Amino acid sequence: MPSQGEKPPVRVLTQVKREYARKFRITLLKEMAARIVAGELPGRAADIGLIFTDDETLQRLNRDYRAIDLPTDVLSFPVQDVEGESVFITAPEEVPQLGDVIISLPRAVEQAREYGATLEEELARLVAHGVLHILGYDHEAEHDAARMREKEEAALASLPPRSQTTSL
Numbered sequence: 001m002p003s004q005g006e007k008p009p010v011r012v013l014t015q016v017k018r019e020y021a022r023k024f025r026i027t028l029l030k031e032m033a034a035r036i037v038a039g040e041l042p043g044r045a046a047d048i049g050l051i052f053t054d055d056e057t058l059q060r061l062n063r064d065y066r067a068i069d070l071p072t073d074v075l076s077f078p079v080q081d082v083e084g085e086s087v088f089i090t091a092p093e094e095v096p097q098l099g100d101v102i103i104s105l106p107r108a109v110e111q112a113r114e115y116g117a118t119l120e121e122e123l124a125r126l127v128a129h130g131v132l133h134i135l136g137y138d139h140e141a142e143h144d145a146a147r148m149r150e151k152e153e154a155a156l157a158s159l160p161p162r163s164q165t166t167s168l
Contacts (some may be wrong), residue, residue: 009045010034011095016052020105024119026050028159029127036131036155037098048134049100050127058104073107074126076100076133101130121159128155 012030037046055071063069078099090096103126112122132151139145
């Protein structure tokens with residue numbers, strides 16, 4: 001429990017497929033995800049998961065949960081229904097789990113090259129996008145897309161200068 005005046009913690013739990021370990025600095029991405037959650041849910045403790053894996057895993061999840069049999073860059077699985085209510089009951093002493101963001105590292109590498117970004121810049125974009133989906137943001141309607149883009153850009157502005165991020 002945080003002491004009086006201390007902010008409740010936002011824990012970012014990560015899993016990285018073994019073959020991708022040491023390809024990027026996970027701390028940078030965890031800190032950005034925690035800032036987004038803390039900014040959107042001030043005063044609340046929460047856990048969120050970041051999972052970095054391969055195209056095959058994302059394609060399988062995309063097929064199984066969205067009926068789209070293609071790989072994708074990022075998928076978000078919130079533990080909330082559309083109205084923002086949790087579909088699970090969390091014990092009073094436990095921290096609520098918001099959901100998981102799952103990212104294809106090979107797709108991030110490909111997109112970073114395509115966009116002229118560093119790997120960490122592209123991963124940060126995907127983390128921000130996925131975390132915002134977990135928090136209920138969407139981009140189906142143009143006004144929602146503009147609002148989500150603003151939030152993504154604000155999160156990305158917190159990144160260190162390009163010279164301090166990992167190149168491809």
